Amino acid sequence: MKSIGNFFLSYGAMLVTTIGLIVTFYTFSTELKSRSRLEFQRTLWSKQSDIYLKTAQSIGTICAEIHKDGDIDVFNKNNYQQAKESFTGLCYGEMQFLEDTAALNKMLAFKVQIDGYNPTISDPDYKLNVIRHGIAIIEVCRESYFKSSGEELLDRVERQAEKDTGVSKAGYF
Amino acid sequence: MRPIFLVALFALLSSGAQAQYTKESISAIVTGGSSKSWIDNGTSTVYTFSSNMKGEIKKATGSAQPVSWNLNTPDNLTWNLIISKESYELIISYNKEGTQYLKLVRYTGGNRVAGYKEIKLFPKT
Numbered sequence: 001m002k003s004i005g006n007f008f009l010s011y012g013a014m015l016v017t018t019i020g021l022i023v024t025f026y027t028f029s030t031e032l033k034s035r036s037r038l039e040f041q042r043t044l045w046s047k048q049s050d051i052y053l054k055t056a057q058s059i060g061t062i063c064a065e066i067h068k069d070g071d072i073d074v075f076n077k078n079n080y081q082q083a084k085e086s087f088t089g090l091c092y093g094e095m096q097f098l099e100d101t102a103a104l105n106k107m108l109a110f111k112v113q114i115d116g117y118n119p120t121i122s123d124p125d126y127k128l129n130v131i132r133h134g135i136a137i138i139e140v141c142r143e144s145y146f147k148s149s150g151e152e153l154l155d156r157v158e159r160q161a162e163k164d165t166g167v168s169k170a171g172y173f
Numbered sequence: 174m175r176p177i178f179l180v181a182l183f184a185l186l187s188s189g190a191q192a193q194y195t196k197e198s199i200s201a202i203v204t205g206g207s208s209k210s211w212i213d214n215g216t217s218t219v220y221t222f223s224s225n226m227k228g229e230i231k232k233a234t235g236s237a238q239p240v241s242w243n244l245n246t247p248d249n250l251t252w253n254l255i256i257s258k259e260s261y262e263l264i265i266s267y268n269k270e271g272t273q274y275l276k277l278v279r280y281t282g283g284n285r286v287a288g289y290k291e292i293k294l295f296p297k298t
Binding site: 092108112113116117118120121123125128129132 | 193194248250251262264265266267268271276278286289291
């Protein structure tokens, strides 16, 4: 009995320290993993936002040029071509990376519409149909953007910020 | 920047909101009012569509095959032309000379890039 007591007296402090170190290391490691995952999600979300914005800008330029009333002097071919090339690049490149099928399908449908588009035609149905296809993509991109940003990610970012700064959002008010 | 851009786009849309393809207007284009023939210059296949939703397809060789056709849309934006059992996405377009033509698009194997196939039908003169 006495020898057990002596053992704990001799090694107890060491044991407690070791357990403490293991628990601290485990907590740190879990925290690090969670933080890295969050950081990755945040970067992806930011990249996604850039791609959707670039897509919207290309579509905006294409639609704005198409909307010009069949007057070939007003239609800016350079603007249109540049925006079309940028849009096609996004279609086959960055949007494929995002794997957003809904947006990608709408983009490919729009691409079919603008391939061989003739700006000299003043048929309003023809023009408006292309513009509507363009706007449909922006709507899908916006939905996808909000879905992927989601409440969950925003909550996690806020919680992490609270942890980092020690100030809760409620504390500002 | 983004809100201004979106408002501008919606303004563009609303300024011409009354103009839009409908089943009737597309049918009128496809049939020319009663019956109209279109040719695929690549294969010399002639497609004829009549307003009674019947028609025929005549390949370069062989006799004409009777078909039925119809139009449908999932969203009043994309229009599908169904010829017998084959469904195509229908795009009304114009070539450089200003001639109206029909672009029929199909996607095989569920792939919109690799499986893309199109047929261009020009009015048969």
